[in-house]
Amino acid sequence: WKRYRLPLGLRGLPIVGNLLDIGAVRFRCFSEWSKQYGPIMSMWFRSTLNVIVCSTELAKEVLKEHDQKLADRPRSRSAEKFCRNGQDLIWADYGPHYVKVRKVCTLELFTPKRLESLRAVREDEVTARVDSISRIKAQ
Incomplete structure (x- = not known):
């Protein structure tokens, strides 16, 4: 994690990432994990790194300060x-x-x-x- 300077989060498995860790209601999982890892955490969905922001105030700040960086969408071969x-x-x-x-x-x-x-x-x-x-x- 330190190599990429990522926020704390669950370590994912190869290929599936953290998909097996997520419950039926993913937002509840994020809320529970934020108690352990903090309001900003990183996790892997399949082979894609995601940064999850669980605080309304932080989300507003991140979207305001880094809107240009967050405007792009991840691509897949099928897309x-x-x-x-x-x-x-x-x-x-x-x-x-x-x-x-x-x-x-x-x-x-x-x-x-x-x-x-x-x-x-x-x-x-x-x-x-x-x-x-x-x-x-x-x-």
Whole structure:
């Protein structure tokens, strides 16, 4: 742990990390562990290191002070296939490309007029999704 200067936390197993340590309600586990390790702790979910902040005040401070560092999302090989190597809006790393794509979406796609014009499409998609889930559940 000292090599990486990480907060205290549970040591994970190879491959699975701390997945076997987490109970049915993970937030209760985090709360219990914070009593032992403090309000900021590190743990491994599979092979990904995560830093958990269990204090509202600290979370606000961390998100305010380190927002640029925390804006990116971890990538997996399967996600890369579907997100055009991180170039779409949802998976893009924060930077010039993300700012440009978000600006286009804000100015062109998310205007009240455009949203209203696409309302029927959204309603049809939601209805189709609910019907699909209902059919799966009935089987």
